[in-house]
Amino acid sequence: MDMEAFLKEFSQSRYDTVTVGTDGAEVYLRKAPGSLSQIADPIRPSSEPAPSALDSVDERKLIKATRVGLFYPRVKVGDTLEENFIIGQIRAMNIMHEIKAGKAGVVQKILISSGDAVEYGDLLLELEGQA
Amino acid sequence: MxxxxxxxxxxxxxxxxxxxxxxxxxxxxxxxxxxxxxxxxxxxxxxxxxxxxxxxxxxxxxxxxxxxxxxxxxxxxxxxxxxxxxxxxxxxxxxxxxxxxxxxxxxxGPDPYAISKMGDKSEARKTMMAAKVPTVPGSEGIVANPKDGLEVARKCGFPVMIKATAGGGGRGMRLVRTEAEFTELFETASQEALSAFGNGGLYVEKFIVEPRHIEVQVLGDKHGNVIHLGERNCSVQRRNQKLIEESPSPGISEKLRQRICEAGVLVAKSIGYHNAGTVEFLVDKDENFYFMEMNTRLQVEHPVTEMVTGFDLVREQIRVAEGHRLSISQESVRFSGHSIEFRINAEDPDQDFLPSPGKIERLVYPGGLGVRIDSFVSAGDSILPFYDSMVGKLIVHAENREACIKRAKRALAEFEIRGIASTVKLHQKVLESSGFQGGRFSTAFLTNEILKTE
The missing domain is CATH 3.40.50.20 (Rossmann fold)
Incomplete structure (x- = not known):
């Protein structure tokens, strides 16, 4: 199979990654997030933990934890955030890691109390639409 | 401590x-x-x-x-x-x-010193030479020219392997069967290594003809006690991937079993090892054995040792990490019967072991006396493409090897997997072969005798 045909096959497949080649000469390919297969893939579970009661909330208005640790919010309801705004810190291995908002909006709810544990994917803040 | x-x-x-x-x-x-x-x-x-x-x-x-x-x-x-x-x-x-x-x-697990000492292959080889554990004979590091290389080759005896120190993927590697072809093959290997890795450095090692892979399960505590729990034969493998492991090893003398297990303990003691570890050896046709490497962790195939000794290795690992002395002495270890493990992987042996992730439509595990399944999936679950392709392990135990093979055939026939490809049929084929039944098979057995006749 030539390269173009192979890439086409891969992009339409249900796999997100592939390693081709033999010992010593391998190429690792990974699809860009949000590519077609992630929506159509029947076996890939959702990459986000179930948001339970917040199912109806627009994903774009939620800020989630990308680290495990203890969360200390530094914002209050009503604050206007920009993407680079530090919304708080996550403490792990005795180090405080600053957490950026990653999206803009007005803080509507703070879902974690100061000092509570969060895991990867936990909801931290809900924003009000300024999108 | x-x-x-x-x-x-x-x-x-x-x-x-x-x-x-x-x-x-x-x-x-x-x-x-x-x-x-x-x-x-x-x-x-x-x-x-x-x-x-x-x-x-x-x-x-x-x-x-x-x-x-x-x-x-x-x-x-x-x-x-x-x-x-x-x-x-x-x-x-x-x-x-x-x-x-x-x-x-x-x-x-062990301490960082033991992990790094055994993680570096040349460092491990040096440590073992110092501890007087046999290693594959060969040059000490790089040989400067064909003349020096030939001298080393004569000392270890032909055939020998010439290997690139920066090597990988078989490049810069040559099997030399006779003295006459040594110099020419040395020079082409050196050129190949230079153009492939920018480093033409070569070393020479004795080529072990049809080796068997035999490893020793060791267990140490933080008080200096080290024991072995016997050996495992893991020679049924493909490209260094083990598929079937058993204990005790068939086809070796009682004397070799003793010596190789003692060598395993010596290796662990030489680095002050604690927790569970595995010392891997290559064994040649004449029952010479050579240290290959030590794995400083629990192995996939640990259950066969548990079946023949009755000890829970994970329990011992936890107790040792807590600081306890080993709960058993070498003398109290009793070996009972024979055990074989089969790795059930989501791979297609007919398509060069291509991984076969996907949803498992139907899955029926075997059961009955002497049958153990270590797995994590049921029908409806999926084997994910992000991780290794293991579905689970079938471990069989019986009073001797012959009975164990019969029980394994019975258990594999009960194994039902649909929706993904698996290695079940390949295992059945191995069990039917005279090579496996005879008990004297090398690491080339699966490729040369089972897969070739496809």
Whole structure:
């Protein structure tokens, strides 16, 4: 199979990654997030933990934890955030890691109390639409 | 080092069958468990069995099961006092163990010194030479020219392998059968290594003809005691991937069994090893054996040793990490019967072992006397493309090898997997072969005798 045909096959497949080649000469390919297969893939579970009661909330208005640790919010309801705004810190291995908002909006709810544990994917803040 | 503590909660930094395996022992010991998982594994069995669970990252292993910060933070927020690494992932990373020490979280495994000493192959070889453990004869490091190389080759005896020090993928590697062809092959190998790696340095090693892979299970505590729990024969393999393992090893003399097990203990003692480890040897046709490497962790194939000794290796690992002395002495180890393990992988042996991830439509495990299944999936679950392709392990135990083979045939015939390809049929074919039944097979057996006749 030539390269173009192979890439086409891969992009339409249900796999997100592939390693081709033999010992010593391998190429690792990974699809860009949000590519077609992630929506159509029947076996890939959702990459986000179930948001339970917040199912109806627009994903774009939620800020989630990308680290495990203890969360200390530094914002209050009503604050206007920009993407680079530090919304708080996550403490792990005795180090405080600053957490950026990653999206803009007005803080509507703070879902974690100061000092509570969060895991990867936990909801931290809900924003009000300024999108 | 002699302080004894009691773990109340253990975090298992792994997934799949081995995470389930470790949680089972923790439950029997009354120890709380914490599972970590990637978003792709959120419904996996280890997450359901553990008392608590923490999501540590997205699907890819390097973002989740290899995410040191999130895994240690998971131990902190759950109050786990120890981490069991399983095999693979973080199990042989000395720097991970060092970080745990600084966080005052116990590591259920050896100390960083032993891990790094055995992780560097040339360092391990040097250490073993000093401890007078036999290693594959050959040059000490790089040979300067064909003349020096030929001298080494004469000393170890033909055939020899010429290998590139910067090598990989077979490049810069030559099998030399006779003295007459040595110089020419040395020069082409050197040129090939130079153009492939920018380093033409070569070393010479005796070529072990039709070697068998025999490894020794060792167990040490922090008080200087080291014992062995017998050996395992793992010669049924393909490209260094083991498929079938058994204990005791067929086709070797009682004398060799004794000597190789004693050598395993010597290797562990020479580096002050504690916890469970495996010392791998190559054995040639004349029963000479050579140190290959030491794996400083629990092995995939540990259950065959558990079946013939009756000891729970994970329990011993936990007790040793707590600071206890070994609960058993060498003299009290009793070997009973024969055990064989079959790795059931989601791979298609007819298509060069192409991984076959996907949803398992139907799955029926064998059962009955002497049959053990270590797995983590049921019908309806999926084998995910992000991780290794193991579905589970079938481990069979019986009073002797002949009875064990009969029981294994019976169990494999009961095994039903639909929706994905598997290695079940290949195992059946191996069991039917006279080569396997005869008990004297080398690491080339699967490729040369079983796969060739496809």
């Amino acid at each position: 002699s302080e004894v503590r009691s773990f109340k909660k253990i975090l298992i930094a792994n997934r799949g069958e081995i995470a389930v395996r470790i949680i089972r022992t923790c439950k029997e010991m009354g120890i709380q468990t914490v599972a970590v998982y990637s978003t792709a594994d959120k419904d996996s069995l280890h997450v359901r069995l553990a008392d608590e669970s923490v999501c540590v990252g997205p699907a890819l292993g390097r973002d989740s099961y290899l995410n040191v910060q999130n895994i240690i933070a998971s131990a902190e927020i759950t109050g786990a006092d120890a981490i069991h690494p399983g095999y693979g992932f973080l199990s042989e990373r000395a720097e991970f163990v060092e970080i745990l020490q600084s966080c005052e979280i116990a590591f259920i």
